[in-house]
Amino acid sequence: MSELAANVGHDLKQKSLIIFDWDGTLMDSIGLIVKSMHIAGEANGFYTTDEEVKSIIGLSLIRGIQTLYPQATAEQHLAIQQSYADYYIHASTLPNQPHSQFFEGIEAMLQQLRVQEKLLAVATGKKRAGLDRVMDYSQSRHYFASSRCADESGSKPNPQMLQDILQETGYKVADAVFVGDSIHDIRMANQLNMTSIAVNYGAANGQVLSAESPTYQVDTPSQLVKLLTAD
Structure with missing residues (x-):
């Protein structure tokens, strides 16, 4: 320090x-962000590590997705973004969770x-x-x-x-x-x-x-x- x-x-x-x-x-909320990105990426056929996801936290969501998955098409980036948002929004409203x-x-x-x-x-x-x-x-x-x-x-x-x-x-x-x-x-x-x-x-x-x-x-x-x- x-x-x-x-x-x-x-x-x-x-x-x-x-x-x-x-x-x-x-x-x-870092744990939820990492989990949401894994779920979103895997739902669209892409995989990454916890550390790779953490490295893009702070960027806008779409820029982070583009950085994580440069091999994906623009359409796939948007699909990952939607999958991420769907899971994150649902999970973030669950009561008594650290991420909230x-x-x-x-x-x-x-x-x-x-x-x-x-x-x-x-x-x-x-x-x-x-x-x-x-x-x-x-x-x-x-x-x-x-x-x-x-x-x-x-x-x-x-x-x-x-x-x-x-x-x-x-x-x-x-x-x-x-x-x-x-x-x-x-x-x-x-x-x-x-x-x-x-x-x-x-x-x-x-x-x-x-x-x-x-x-x-x-x-x-x-x-x-x-x-x-x-x-």
């Missing part, structure tokens, strides 16, 4: 806008950050319909002042969704920090020279994320909570 020295904490205290990725950063819940301590962190008058936002590879659905299901929409999705601003690591959030909220890059769990998240933030926090508990492991040079790095949700909410 990157050092959490006093000057590090001071730097983050100055950030007024905290932008989060969703899957694997706030919500424990925040990581432990995350919702309390969001509440505390709001008390500290931080502005919160989401930048995700989900489509708008998918983010709206999961926000409503988790009753978390009220925490976030702004959000952008891949079908509105382009797929990560294109930084357009971060630029859109900055424009909407009126903040500058220097005012913001982005928190994510994939290489695509960190590459997106780096394109704007935005402060970033890589979380090692989601799609990518710590070594892979470290190679992308995030500003800070944490191993667990509790470490993220401590880093962002320290007085």
